[in-house]
Amino acid sequence: MNAPLALAGPAPRPLEGMIVTQGLRAGYGDGPDILHGIDLAVASGEIVTILGPNGCGKSTLLKTIGGFVVPRAGQVLIDARDTTSVPAHLRVREHHVGFVPQTDNVFATLSVAENILLGARFLVASQRRERLAQIMKAYPSLAAKKDRRASALSGGERQLLSIARALIADPAVLLLDEPSAGLSPLMMDEVFDEIVCIRDRTGMTILMVEQNAAQALAISDRAYVLALGRVAIEQRASELLNNPELAGLYLGAH
């Protein structure tokens, strides 16, 4: 049976949700395309995980949604507004996007407290103090080191700091690139619990890239699996682990 040509198929129905990408093509510099037309939608209040083998473009997708990589074609919509050409810093400020990058995720020469406060720049002063107190309470290990330079933190502590920095502003949309990388199992559980907690409390929309598939899927509503810059599977999280294709994609992609 031949797969129908894309052009001959039914017109794709416009996706809806808090985060939507349509036909996203992207790459770096004048290099080749890394993403070959990604359609993705995350509903408001949903937790969605992106899985896929190393180098398949997960981070690139997240960076394109965050505005750090300019797409060559396609659109990024946040809360139904087209943000494709909005610079990254304005997505944070005006579209309430929080972003936790995979690497280089703290300001190394600034203190821990300064790192967190930078995330709260757009709150009014009273709110900022209140949120800072909340965050410090939620992350006692950071609070204990609040005047240390971030460069003096361990890898896992940096990860926490980066998450705290993104969370303090109460973003509507949170993009997490491997939030559990480098964390101890205990800490990892805490971070995942915290993610669910935030969602339940604030209705935040969360899109994360994860390598710890089992744990990530356990707290997610849905998941996308990328392979070579395309969406290979889109499925309910609870069903994905039983999907025989998943292992094949991870193993066969190289």
Add this chain to the structure above:
Amino acid sequence: MSEFALHVATIAALYAMLALSLNLQAGFAGLINFGQIALFGCGTYGAALAFSHALGPLAGFALGLVLVVLVALLFARLGRNLGADYWGIATLSIGEILRTIATNEIDITGGAQGIGGIPALFDTGSPLSGRLILFAVVLAALIATWFAFRRLTQSKFGLSLRLLREEPQLAAAFGYDLDGLRRRIMLAAALPAALSGFLFAHYLTFVGPDQLFASETFVIWTMVVVGGLGSHAGAVIGAIVVQCLFALVPFAKDAFGLPSEFVAAMRLVLIGGGLIGFLLLRPQGLIPERIGGVRG
């Protein structure tokens, strides 16, 4: 008039050697040398010091070589743990230190007055024919340098030079001896620079610290950038173009009756404007670098 043309041609050829030398460092190996004029100064002072100690030109040339090898090795050593921009600053300061020494060791170098009366290399009775022979020698030296450098950069050595320029980390990972490479490139580049200085001293018959101002290095830089970084022909063409423009400035001053500040300002505009203009609008220069071109 023809004498003036001969003068411009001689100076242009001497500068072309300096430009070839700088281009080998900067254009091929990515070594941003801001102290190029110091290499030239080794040649001029070698000739001058030999003369003031009543030694012959051969001794002067040898002395110049010794000096230039020392300076080149110092430059290369400094390049070991410095990025390109830091190295530029380091070479600039060494150039300035050497100029300060030349200005202040009055007993040896004659201080700011310099050393005059250095005899012409070829005493044929008539000064003009002597200068013609010298020009022929300079031209021969220039062509020899050009061919030698071309052979050098077309060999495997040239390939490792480009690697040093483009991917120093990768080159180190491939097991290239970067220090040795840098040393050899500095020595190769220093030789014609000192030779140019030596011939310059005997041509002008006068050597002084004012010939070693950092601004002279930037003149050479303009020649290389205008001609095209990484192109031997470009370096030579750049030297000719810039020297010809310089030669025209006094005429323009007289023609328009401009004040004497104009000459200095115009030189600065030519150098600075040439550099910025080419870097912005035609970074590959008049004669772009040939990609590939390695014979193996």
Add this chain to the structure above:
Amino acid sequence: MIPIIIDIVLRTGDIALAAVALSAGYSLVKFPNIALMQYATVGPFLAYLFASWGAPLVAAALAACIAVGLIAVLLNITVFDRLLKSGSAIAMIGSLAAGMLFTAALLVTAGPDSRHFDFPVEAPLNVFGSPVTGPQLLAVAISLAAFVLLAALLFLTDIGRCMRATATNPDLARATGIDARLVVRVIIFLSGVLAALGGIGIAVKGELNILMGQDLMLPVFAAAILGGLGNPMGAIFGALVIATAETLAATLNFGPLIGKAFLFIPANYITAASFLILVLALLFRPHGLFVNEVKRV
């Protein structure tokens, strides 16, 4: 002892502002901007021009600093940002060339002669038994005020925190909602202002001429590199080191060291002291006295 300290303080003031400017600019736009030395020359000339139109000195100086700051931003947008794409060394050569064009412009408009600001000649004040002139005090006051303001800006304000954040991690700064481009422009503006102010400080207590910037260049680079390029507050310390070395080289009697009654370093070599420190710093501590980073290849 007191005169030596006064000399050190005065010389530190000469070097430090331009060094801070160089370092601050480098923290966000990663190339050593040689044109800054010409900003330190153009600043006092503009102030002199405005003052000759009848503006009070303070207003003239302020206007000159702002003008130079704007020139710096403009040059960055039109020239250096573009050159930087081909590497920091190319951008540095471009900044050198831009500096030459400034010198040429000054040569044609103002000429090669030295000038000085009109101050009523007053008897020097007595500071711990040593004479210090009013303009000298003014120059030191300018530098101190500038440092305090800069430190307050960097460490106490939101924009300062944004500057430091952008300097360490520009991408993350954007991910935190910081307009990195704006921050860069502000820093470049400030570096122009600081360099101009540094030049004005030198000019009020001495003279101004078109070679000022050129003379400043190597001591300023030495100070900025000693303090760690990109670390503006370190540059102040670097300037102090350079000034101390120069002053001691000029005043100390090295005779006893080699068993002679007197041995002074010839005055002409004093300027070379900072060059030498610069070379030594580059040889052994290329990232400044404070850092123990991995060496750059």
